[in-house]
Amino acid sequence: MSGPSRLYLTGADGMLGTALTAALAADDAAGGWQVRGVSLKDHDIADAAAVARSIDAFRPDVVVHTAAHAVVDDCERDPAMALRVNVAGVRNVVDACRRTGARLVHISSDYVFDGAVPPEGGYRETDLPSPLSVYGLTKLAGERICALLDDRALSVRTSWLFGGADERVDVVLAALRQGVTGEPAALVADQYSLPTYTVDLARALVFLLTRPEPVSGTIHVANAGRASWYDVGLALRELRPDLPEPKPLTMAECGFVGGRPRDSSLSTARSAALGLTLPHWRDALERFCATQ
Numbered sequence: 073m074s075g076p077s078r079l080y081l082t083g084a085d086g087m088l089g090t091a092l093t094a095a096l097a098a099d100d101a102a103g104g105w106q107v108r109g110v111s112l113k114d115h116d117i118a119d120a121a122a123v124a125r126s127i128d129a130f131r132p133d134v135v136v137h138t139a140a141h142a143v144v145d146d147c148e149r150d151p152a153m154a155l156r157v158n159v160a161g162v163r164n165v166v167d168a169c170r171r172t173g174a175r176l177v178h179i180s181s182d183y184v185f186d187g188a189v190p191p192e193g194g195y196r197e198t199d200l201p202s203p204l205s206v207y208g209l210t211k212l213a214g215e216r217i218c219a220l221l222d223d224r225a226l227s228v229r230t231s232w233l234f235g236g237a238d239e240r241v242d243v244v245l246a247a248l249r250q251g252v253t254g255e256p257a258a259l260v261a262d263q264y265s266l267p268t269y270t271v272d273l274a275r276a277l278v279f280l281l282t283r284p285e286p287v288s289g290t291i292h293v294a295n296a297g298r299a300s301w302y303d304v305g306l307a308l309r310e311l312r313p314d315l316p317e318p319k320p321l322t323m324a325e326c327g328f329v330g331g332r333p334r335d336s337s338l339s340t341a342r343s344a345a346l347g348l349t350l351p352h353w354r355d356a357l358e359r360f361c362a363t364q
Contacts, residue, residue: 083139084109087236187333204331
């Protein structure tokens, strides 16, 4: 994986896909790579024939699968759509990888855990998943399908992404834009995980893709620091004093349709053992705010 390569990227116009495209272009280690990014405008990931044609034609060495239906309550309201994208879509990509011999990097989620009694130091890759939502169930199913490729697949679990352009799935962006209007953001104060900046996750993916020995199985990658979204909102106001102070909410007050893990903080010990450590989320938040 360290030499010139052909990389096929799904969800290229999404929050992570956009960041990964930029990270690949900026990293000397990936300088000789040919990258083919696709999104919904190219084809539906749930269309098996279209996925097969696209991947077979490009003949990639590796597929990075970031495309997903990630709005948790929407998945709960329309489980058929969640299954189409997050399960059938993964199956289509895996089938194409099996045919072409490509490796697969699949993006998964901390929502595969129930968060009821998190282990000391956070959930490890070997801990038993127990998702509470349709979204979490479909992401776990995607992991299981990827595992059919054995040592040619890596599922990267991450958490609480921010740094994109879609307020529906980016709490930080939504809080910023709402705060500019003078209306305080109402943020959950009793749910915890590791807020993760897409720019840092993208750089981490390039790191994993360029290891001399391919990384396989499951790995947790996230920024350092456990927090609630309310904690993030308070830190955001420190950086932008013109924003109104956020209002704390409980999970019970939010009217969520799908279940949420109370504390899905991930252990990133396996990443650290490979030499991969991400900055604290406060550092990431400051860098993201500088772009807004």
